[in-house]
Amino acid sequence: MKKTAGTQEYIRPQDSAFDKKTDNLVSLFFLVLIILAFLPVLLVIMAAFSSEESVAVYGYRFIPKEFSLEAFRYMFSSGSTLPSSFMNSVFITAVGTLLGLAVMCPCSYALSRKEFRHRSALMIFLMIPMLFSGGLVSSYMVNTQILHLRNSYWALILPGLCSTWYLMLLRNYFITSVPDSLIESAKLDGASAYGTFLRVVLPICRPVVMTVAVFQIFAYWNSWYPALLYIDTNHTEKYPLQYVLVNIERSIQAMSRDAQYLSGMTGYTAPSVTLRMAMVVIAIAPIMILFPFFRKFLKTGLTVGAVKG
Amino acid sequence: MLKQNRKESRQLGIMTLPAVIWYCLFSYLPLFGVLFAFKDFTPVPGRSLVYNLLVKSPWAGLRNFSYLFRNPQSRAVLANTLFYNIIFLIAGIVIPVFLAVLLAEIHRKFFSGLVQMALVLPYFLSWVIVGYCVYGFLATDQGQINMLLRAAGKEAVQWYQSPQYWRLILILVGIWKSCGYSLIIYLCAITAIDRTLYEGAVIDGAGFAQRVRYITLPQLQPTIATIFILSIGSLLSSDFGLFYQVPMDSGALQEVTQTLDVYVYKALMQQANFSYSSAAAFLQSAVGCILLISSNLIIRRIDRESSMI
Numbered sequence: 001m002k003k004t005a006g007t008q009e010y011i012r013p014q015d016s017a018f019d020k021k022t023d024n025l026v027s028l029f030f031l032v033l034i035i036l037a038f039l040p041v042l043l044v045i046m047a048a049f050s051s052e053e054s055v056a057v058y059g060y061r062f063i064p065k066e067f068s069l070e071a072f073r074y075m076f077s078s079g080s081t082l083p084s085s086f087m088n089s090v091f092i093t094a095v096g097t098l099l100g101l102a103v104m105c106p107c108s109y110a111l112s113r114k115e116f117r118h119r120s121a122l123m124i125f126l127m128i129p130m131l132f133s134g135g136l137v138s139s140y141m142v143n144t145q146i147l148h149l150r151n152s153y154w155a156l157i158l159p160g161l162c163s164t165w166y167l168m169l170l171r172n173y174f175i176t177s178v179p180d181s182l183i184e185s186a187k188l189d190g191a192s193a194y195g196t197f198l199r200v201v202l203p204i205c206r207p208v209v210m211t212v213a214v215f216q217i218f219a220y221w222n223s224w225y226p227a228l229l230y231i232d233t234n235h236t237e238k239y240p241l242q243y244v245l246v247n248i249e250r251s252i253q254a255m256s257r258d259a260q261y262l263s264g265m266t267g268y269t270a271p272s273v274t275l276r277m278a279m280v281v282i283a284i285a286p287i288m289i290l291f292p293f294f295r296k297f298l299k300t301g302l303t304v305g306a307v308k309g
Numbered sequence: 310m311l312k313q314n315r316k317e318s319r320q321l322g323i324m325t326l327p328a329v330i331w332y333c334l335f336s337y338l339p340l341f342g343v344l345f346a347f348k349d350f351t352p353v354p355g356r357s358l359v360y361n362l363l364v365k366s367p368w369a370g371l372r373n374f375s376y377l378f379r380n381p382q383s384r385a386v387l388a389n390t391l392f393y394n395i396i397f398l399i400a401g402i403v404i405p406v407f408l409a410v411l412l413a414e415i416h417r418k419f420f421s422g423l424v425q426m427a428l429v430l431p432y433f434l435s436w437v438i439v440g441y442c443v444y445g446f447l448a449t450d451q452g453q454i455n456m457l458l459r460a461a462g463k464e465a466v467q468w469y470q471s472p473q474y475w476r477l478i479l480i481l482v483g484i485w486k487s488c489g490y491s492l493i494i495y496l497c498a499i500t501a502i503d504r505t506l507y508e509g510a511v512i513d514g515a516g517f518a519q520r521v522r523y524i525t526l527p528q529l530q531p532t533i534a535t536i537f538i539l540s541i542g543s544l545l546s547s548d549f550g551l552f553y554q555v556p557m558d559s560g561a562l563q564e565v566t567q568t569l570d571v572y573v574y575k576a577l578m579q580q581a582n583f584s585y586s587s588a589a590a591f592l593q594s595a596v597g598c599i600l601l602i603s604s605n606l607i608i609r610r611i612d613r614e615s616s617m618i
Contacts, residue, residue, distance in 0.1 A: 023416045034427035041440035059451035070611030107328035110321035129336035135590025138342015145358035193320035280441045
């Protein structure tokens with residue numbers, strides 16, 4: 001077992017190789033880079049706050065010709081599907097994250113204990129799916145024909161519940177951060193394995209549990225592929241926010257493709273130009289708001305990609 | 310005492326049960342679905358999946374696979390997948406390492422944090438949102454780029470109908486989304502390097518380039534190797550969202566945007582062609598597994614410390 005490099009403590013080099021001038025130049029380079037990287041997101045946000053007419057005339061602009069909250073006002077008015085799809089996303093994210101933690105944490109605790117006899121067998125059991133998977137077709141067939149998940153919320157929650165990466169991250173943290181003596185003394189006090197885990201181990205390991213929670217929150221909030229596969233058009237009330245956005249995007253495409261046929265038709269119901277950008281902003285907003293708070297947990301979790309088993 | 314241990318082991322075993330059940334249902338059950346790839350699957354309505362697959366469908370041998378390699382469309386798809394993945398494999402290591410080496414030497418810590426935050430943000434946006442961000446630039450009527458082109462007196466471009474630009478666009482978008490995350494992984498690895506190595510090098514009169522060449526890069530080697538092994542394991546897999554959602558599933562772009570994952574999805578959902586799509590999925594999985602294990606073996610032969618398993 002090799003341990004990952006100690007990344008908990010973020011040590012900054014005091015003695016940089018750059019002199020003042022080079023440092024300023026490199027800083028300028030990064031400044032340009034972050035502006036470039038942020039531009040696409042900024043464009044969407046600005047478009048959402050533009051008025052419909054100004055977008056129609058001047059297009060999407062970084063500085064809107066005319067500010068307007070019309071799109072947001074419309075979105076929260078009655079008859080809009082946004083509030084219900086937003087709540088669907090919140091529900092899926094909350095249930096998926098909590099259930100996933102409830103399944104993964106006890107398992108990885110058992111994996112971290114020497115007392116557990118089958119732990120090397122279980123490790124191999126968990127590693128095989130990382131190397132080889134049945135692929136989309138067979139999991140689709142299993143989920144729809146054997147587990148009958150089609151058109152249910154479970155189809156959006158269950159397939160992403162566990163991941164061997166997170167199990168290993170949790171296990172490694174349990175091994176390195178929980179002193180054996182603590183568990184021994186809990187045992188001497190007569191605590192069962194469950195009690196030790198709940199009252200002793202979990203409180204100590206809150207950082208890593210939060211890290212996995214953060215990654216799962218982002219993953220569930222951003223997921224749309226399961227909805228594309230498992231929720232059909234007769235069940236639009238179950239669409240998560242991201243999938244509603246997919247559908248709007250398709251209708252834009254259909255509209256531009258069939259423009260000549262549709263030109264004479266009225267009553268086309270695709271959301272207007274700014275409205276769809278406003279919905280994107282609603283989908284980004286929770287991530288942007290939570291992002292700074294999550295930052296310290298991300299540092300623990302970024303080693304997820306570099307965990308060695 | 311022995312009885313005590315057995316009891317604890319059993320309790321720990323019970324704690325792993327939910328995860329084991331999940332893995333059986335969602336990882337191991339679909340493994341049997343690889344049979345789809347070797348069968349001519351012809352579902353009989355009203356009968357169970359197991360009956361249809363095992364009893365009803367005749368064996369096809371390797372016919373499904375030879376079709377994949379003979380059919381010009383699926384050959385183009387394979388070529389696309391390899392093309393994009395090889396570029397992402399190289400760019401996904403070179404660019405983040407380059408940026409991390411520079412960023413590690415920046416004097417202003419706050420600014421360095423800001424750069425990391427800004428560059429990693431796209432990683433946490435869904436492909437749907439990224440699709441809209443790209444749309445903000447490339448939309449035919451309101452897109453930022455066509456606005457600029459018109460302002461410069463040039464002809465506007467129908468971006469979503471012009472395949473010649475899309476290889477570059479997809480590569481840029483892919484790098485934009487994933488670069489920040491790898492950057493932070495490498496940065497963590499760099500800051501974990503023993504500073505006394507650098508101090509010694511400075512005394513010996515090494516400049517910045519020499520320090521990078523002889524200290525930073527060799528010390529980063531295990532991290533780079535890990536990421537290389539992981540990405541080569543997914544050589545035939547691609548981000549479904551990047552190739553399906555960002556080009557908005559536009560038919561005109563198919564020849565340059567269709568990768569194996571999109572092909573599998575379309576064969577399954579739009580043509581209900583289970584055998585070809587599962588043959589393609591099997592190919593992905595098998596090639597990935599072989600490449601992962603063999604690259605790990607080769608790296609282990611060269612440098613034991615850098616290998617994963």
